[in-house]
Amino acid sequence: MLVVMSRNASQDEIETAVAKIESMGLKPHVIPGSIRTAIGITGNTGPIEPGILEGMPGVRDVIRVTKPYKLVSREMKKEDTRIEVGNVAIGGASFVVIAGPCAVESESQAFQIAEKVKAAGATLFRGGAFKPRTSPYSFQGLGEEGLKILQKIREEFDLPVVTEAIDVESVGLVEQYADVIQVGARNMQNFSLLKRVGRSSRPVLLKRGMSATVEELLMSAEYILSEGNYRVILCERGVRTFADHTRNTLDLSAVPAVKELSHLPILADPSHGTGKRDKVLPMALAGMAAGADGLMIEVHIDPERALSDGPQSLYPDQFVRLMESLRRLALALDKTLA
Amino acid sequence: MLVVMSRNASQDEIETAVAKIESMGLKPHVIPGSIRTAIGITGNTGPIEPGILEGMPGVRDVIRVTKPYKLVSREMKKEDTRIEVGNVAIGGASFVVIAGPCAVESESQAFQIAEKVKAAGATLFRGGAFKPRTSPYSFQGLGEEGLKILQKIREEFDLPVVTEAIDVESVGLVEQYADVIQVGARNMQNFSLLKRVGRSSRPVLLKRGMSATVEELLMSAEYILSEGNYRVILCERGVRTFADHTRNTLDLSAVPAVKELSHLPILADPSHGTGKRDKVLPMALAGMAAGADGLMIEVHIDPERALSDGPQSLYPDQFVRLMESLRRLALALDKTLA
Amino acid sequence: MLVVMSRNASQDEIETAVAKIESMGLKPHVIPGSIRTAIGITGNTGPIEPGILEGMPGVRDVIRVTKPYKLVSREMKKEDTRIEVGNVAIGGASFVVIAGPCAVESESQAFQIAEKVKAAGATLFRGGAFKPRTSPYSFQGLGEEGLKILQKIREEFDLPVVTEAIDVESVGLVEQYADVIQVGARNMQNFSLLKRVGRSSRPVLLKRGMSATVEELLMSAEYILSEGNYRVILCERGVRTFADHTRNTLDLSAVPAVKELSHLPILADPSHGTGKRDKVLPMALAGMAAGADGLMIEVHIDPERALSDGPQSLYPDQFVRLMESLRRLALALDKTLA
Amino acid sequence: MLVVMSRNASQDEIETAVAKIESMGLKPHVIPGSIRTAIGITGNTGPIEPGILEGMPGVRDVIRVTKPYKLVSREMKKEDTRIEVGNVAIGGASFVVIAGPCAVESESQAFQIAEKVKAAGATLFRGGAFKPRTSPYSFQGLGEEGLKILQKIREEFDLPVVTEAIDVESVGLVEQYADVIQVGARNMQNFSLLKRVGRSSRPVLLKRGMSATVEELLMSAEYILSEGNYRVILCERGVRTFADHTRNTLDLSAVPAVKELSHLPILADPSHGTGKRDKVLPMALAGMAAGADGLMIEVHIDPERALSDGPQSLYPDQFVRLMESLRRLALALDKTLA
DSSP: OEEEEOTTOOHHHHHHHHHHHHHTTOEEEEEEOSSOEEEEEEOOSSOOOTHHHHTSTTEEEEEOOOSSOOTTBTTTOOSOOOEEETTEEESTTEEEEEEEOSBOOOHHHHHHHHHHHHHHTOSEEEOBSSOOOSSTTSOOOOTHHHHHHHHHHHHHHOOOEEEEOOSHHHHHHHHHHOSEEEEOGGGTTOHHHHHHHHTOSSOEEEEOOTTOOHHHHHHHHHHHHHTTOOOEEEEEOOBOOSOOSSSSBOOTTHHHHHHHHBSSOEEEOHHHHHOOHHHHHHHHHHHHHHTOSEEEEEBOSOGGGOSSOGGGOBOHHHHHHHHHHHHHHHHHTTOEEO | OEEEEOTTOOHHHHHHHHHHHHHTTOEEEEEEOSSOEEEEEEOOSSOOOTHHHHTSTTEEEEEOOOSSOOTTBTTTOOSOOOEEETTEEESTTEEEEEEEOSBOOOHHHHHHHHHHHHHHTOSEEEOBSSOOOSSTTSOOOOTHHHHHHHHHHHHHHOOOEEEEOOSHHHHHHHHHHOSEEEEOGGGTTOHHHHHHHTTOSSOEEEEOOTTOOHHHHHHHHHHHHHTTOOOEEEEEOOBOOSOOSSSSBOOTTHHHHHHHHBSSOEEEOHHHHHOOHHHHHHHHHHHHHTTOSEEEEEBOSOGGGOSSOGGGOBOHHHHHHHHHHHHHHHHHTTOEEO | OEEEEOTTOOHHHHHHHHHHHHHTTOEEEEEEOSSOEEEEEEOOSSOOOTHHHHTSTTEEEEEOOOSSOOTTBTTTOOSOOOEEETTEEESTTEEEEEEEOSBOOOHHHHHHHHHHHHHHTOSEEEOBSSOOOSSTTSOOOOTHHHHHHHHHHHHHHOOOEEEEOOSHHHHHHHHHHOSEEEEOGGGTTOHHHHHHHHTSSSOEEEEOOTTOOHHHHHHHHHHHHHTTOOOEEEEEOOBOOSOOSSSSBOOTTHHHHHHHHBSSOEEEOHHHHHOOHHHHHHHHHHHHHTTOSEEEEEBOSOGGGOSSOGGGOBOHHHHHHHHHHHHHHHHHTTOEEO | OEEEEOTTOOHHHHHHHHHHHHHTTOEEEEEEOSSOEEEEEEOOSSOOOTHHHHTSTTEEEEEOOOSSOOTTBTTTOOSOOOEEETTEEESTTEEEEEEEOSBOOOHHHHHHHHHHHHHHTOSEEEOBSSOOOSSTTSOOOOTHHHHHHHHHHHHHHOOOEEEEOOSHHHHHHHHHHOSEEEEOGGGTTOHHHHHHHHTOSSOEEEEOOTTOOHHHHHHHHHHHHHTTOOOEEEEEOOBOOSOOSSSSBOOTTHHHHHHHHBSSOEEEOHHHHHOOHHHHHHHHHHHHHHTOSEEEEEBOSOGGGOSSOGGGOBOHHHHHHHHHHHHHHHHHTTOEEO
C-alpha cells in the first residue's frame, strides 16, 4: 500500500499519517520525492482497508501496489534513485566506474592498482578483504588487514571504496572501513545478511545471484529497504547457462528490465560476467549502451599472479583504453562520466 | 595428501604421525576404516614433500589427492559413509524416508502430520522452524517455538527430526533441539554457515544449490568436513533450467555422480525437485532406482492452506501409497527401508 | 474441437459427422476408442460454433479442447495409445528395450551387437545409417548400405529396427527398410520433416529437442498426427543445462508430465541423457521407475573404437546385467518386459 | 590444413597446388586475401603429411589448423570477411540494419512497412514467407506469394531482401527471389539444409540455435563453407535460459567470441533476443557497442494485429528513434551506418 501526500502537505500532516499507520500495527516508510512525499506501508499480512487513510488531511491518494515487491518498485517511486557516496552520485545522469582488484592482496598491490585506476578516471575503488571461495583451501582474503588497506586508499587517493561483507559477522567491520557494502552473488538470498545490511547506514551494492530471476533480485533488495536502508545499488554480473565461451552469461537485458520495474540504480560487471579479459571491453561498452548506471571492472597490475580471478582482470593500460572508449560513448548517450 | 597406515599400525604410531603432521603446520584428519586407518592432510598451500612421512613407523603409503576436494572424496575413503541418527543409519544398505511439512505451522498441524507419516513408515521427521523466503513479507517460520514443537514430536513419536538453520545465529538453537541440521539450497555457498555447522556435533544435511555443479556441492561439503564434522548427508533437490513443466529440474544423475566421487550418502527430494504433488511419487521411485540413500518428502494434512509449498505437499494417503510402492521397489533393489 | 460419439453410434453416423466436418472446410480425425469413437477437428483458424454438430445423430458431446495441441492430448483420448511394431507393442503395460550401436559401422559390427542384445532380451534393434553430426568432417553414416544391414538384422534376429531419417529426402529410403522412423533431437522442430513422416505408414520415434519444453515436444508430435500418422512414440533424451557431470541432463520428470498431458507412449534414453557409460544403468532403472514405456540403450562390442558416441555405449555384458536388473524391477512395478 | 602461398605466387602456381591437393583425394578451398592467397584443405580423415606440399613452387607455408572448424576460423583467414549484397557490404567498418516484419502478411502490409524502414535508413528488408511455427495450426506464411511481394519491395524501394528457407525444398524458390537466404535458429543443425544452401550462389544468414554453443554455431557455418559458399553471415538471437524477464537471453558476448575465432560477420537480433518491444532499443545499442556488424529488427505498422511475434515488433516511429540513436552511437564507435 502506498499513501501519496499532496504537494503541499505539511510536515505535521505527514507525521500524523505516519503515526496513524503505526497505530494500525503497520510499518511506514517515508519516501521524500522532489514534488511530493509518499509513504510506503509494509508489515500487513492481508489487504489494508484504504478508507481510514484516504480521509486524512494532506493525503491525496491511497494506492494498492500490485507487485510482490513494494519499496523498490516504480509504482512506489517514479523518479530514479540517486545514491551519494562521498562526492559521487550513483544513479541518474552520471555514470560511475568502480575499479580495482578482485582481492586486496597486499598494501603495495592495492596502492599500485589504485594509483593506476584513479589516474585513468575510476570513480570508486573495489577490492575484496573477505573472499567467498568455492574451496576451503583457497585464499580467503586478508580480513581486517585488507579493510585497513582500503581505508588508506580512500585517504590517499580520495576514492570511496566498495568491499564485500560475506556474513552477518563481518558487516560490523566492513561498515566501519568501507563506503559501500557489497553483497555478493552467492549471498543474494542470504536473508539474514540482507536484513543486517538493511540496518546499516552504508549504501549496499547487491549483486544478482547466479540463477536468480530479476524478480528475485528485486525481492532481495526489498529485504534491505524494508529494514530501513533505501540506498541499494543493484548489479548484473552474469548468470549460469550452458554457454561455455564465457564463464557466465552476462544478461544485459536485466538492465532495462530493472529500470522498468524499479527506481534503483543498476550496474554491470563485465569482469565476472565474462570471466575473460578480452571480452571485458566490448561488454563494458555494451553495458553502458544498454543503460547501466555504471560498471564494476577488475584491474590487476599482475593478473598472472593474482590470488583470484586473474584471467578476467584487465591490465592497467587496458583499463586506460576502456575509460577512453567509455568517455566517447558517454557523449553519444548523453551520460556524464562521474 | 593422504597418509595410509598399515593394517596393524598401533594407536601410538597413528598418534605419532598426527603429531608430525601438526608440527609441519598442517591439519590432520584421522579417518578410521574397517581395515585400516587413513589420515587426510589439509591446510597446505602448495604440495607437501611426501618423503618425511613415508618413512615413519606404521605408515604404508602417502598418496597425493588429485581432486580439488579431499576429505569428501572416494580417493580418501573407499567405503560408503554411514551416519547414525538415533536408531537410524543413513548411507549403506538401508534407505531412509524423511517426511513432514515444509514448515511447522502449529503444534496441532505438526502432530497430526507426524502421526500419519510415522504410521506410514517414515524414518525421520522434517519441518522448518526458520524459513528462508524470497519475499520479506512471507511467513518466516515460528522460530524457537517451532523447534520446541519438533522436540515434542521426537519424544512423542520416536522420530529423529531434521530442521534448517538459515544462518550462523540460528545454528546454536537448532543444534539444541534437532537431530540433523539442514543447510538449504540458497545457503549451499554460505561459507560462514558451512564452517559453523562444521564445528557442530550434529550431522548436517546439505542441499545442492539451484545452479550448483556436483563439484561445487562436494566443495561445500568439504568446508564442513575440513572443520571436523564428517557426518554430512547430501541432497539433490532440483536445479534451475528453462524447463517449465516442473518448478525445478530434478537431476537424478547427480546421485550416481556423487556416489562415484564421494563416500558421503545422498538423498533425493522430489517435492522441491518437481514442485508438483502428482510428480512426487514417480520421481521418488526414480530416485530410489537411481541409487539414492533416501528421500525427503513433504506431507501436509491440508496442503491448500499450507503457509508454504502447498502445491508440492502430498496428502497423507498419497504418502501411504508412496511408502507401499517404495517397499516393493526396495525388494527388487536389495535395499532395506530403515 | 472434439466430437464425442455415443457408445452405440453406427458407422453411418460417424461417416455423416465426418462428411459434415469436411463440408465446413475442416479436417476430421477419427479416433477409435475401446468404448466409443471420437472425432478430432483441426484446420480451424478461430473457434467453431458447436451447435451445428451437437444436434447430429450419434453425437453425444462436442468439447472445446483447451490445450494448444489437440490430437496428442488426453482430453482427446483418455486411454494410453499402444503402438504395434511387428510382434511388439509399445505403450500400455509392456516395457520395451531398444538396443544397438549409435551408428551402423559395418555388417560384422552390427551383427555381433545384434546377437548380443537379442540374447540379452532386447525387443528392438537401433542403429544409425544417416548420422547428423556437429562437424561436416565427422563420419556421416553408411547411408543406404547401413539400411540394408539393418534389414538383414531384422530377418536374421527377428528384431524390428529403429533408425533415423535426418531429412525429408531420406524418409523414403528409411521407411522402405526400417520398422520405426526416428526423428532426432536436432530435428524436433524440423517441421517439413515432421509433416513428411506424418504421411508415412511407419510409426515415428520423436526425440525431445535439447532445449525443448514438454509443450513444444507435444506440439511437434501434433504436427505428425495432424498429417494422419497417429503412431508416435516420444523419447526423453536429456536437455542442455549448466550441469557438467553428464553430457546432458536427463529430465525424467518429463515422463510423468507427458503421461498426464498426452496418451502417447514415452521412452527414456539414458545413453544420450548422460553421455557416460557408468551412469546408464542407474538412470535406466530410474527411467523405468519414473513410468517410461521403454528405454533406448546404446551398446557396442568395442566402444573405444566406435565411430560415434563411444563413451556412452555399454559393453555387451553390462547390457546383460542391465536387462537382469530391469527384469527384477519390472516385477515390483507391475510391468512386463516385452 | 592450410597452404599459404607466397605474396607473388602466380596463378599457375596456385592451380598446380590445387591440382596436387585434389590428386591426394582431398578438397582444396581457394581463399583469396588482399596480400596473399591461401588454400584450405578439407576431406582428410587423419593428419596430412605436410612435406609433399611444402616443397611446391609458390608455397610459403603449410599450417595445421587446430580448431574443429577450419574454413570459418581466423587461423585460416586473418582479415574480416566482407559480404556484398547489392550495394551493401556486410562486415568490416560498415554497420547494416535489416528491418521489416516477422512475416509478410500482405502486399499492403509489407509495402507500408518497407516505406517506413527505408525512410528511416534501413539497409535491407526482412520478412518471412515460409514460417517455422511451433504449432501446426498457426499461420505458416504466404509461401511463394510472399516471396513475390518481397521481390516487388526490392524493386520499388531498392532494398535487398532477406528471407528464410525452412527446408531443402524451399531453397530453390527462396534463392530465386531473395538476396540473402536466412537459416533460422531451429534449423541451425539441419545439416541437409546447411549443405543445400552451401551450394547456393546467395549469401546465407545463419542464426544461432536456441541452445547452441558458439563452437556449434561455427561448425554449422563450416558445413556451408565446406560446400563452397563462403558468404555466411552469423546472427546472435538469444538463447534459452531460466531467465523469464525476456523471451530469450540475448547473449551479446557471443559477438566478441565469434570475432576472436572467426572472420565471418555477426549480427545481433534484439527482437527475438528479448521478445519485448521496450527492450529492443537498449539491446540494439548494446549490440552495436559489443561490436556486432549489424542488427535485425522487427518492425510492424500494427503489431497488435501481427500474425506472429507482435509483442516484439517496433512501431515505425520507435524504429525512427532507434536509427537516430544508432547514428549517434556509430560516430563514437568509428562505425559507418551502411
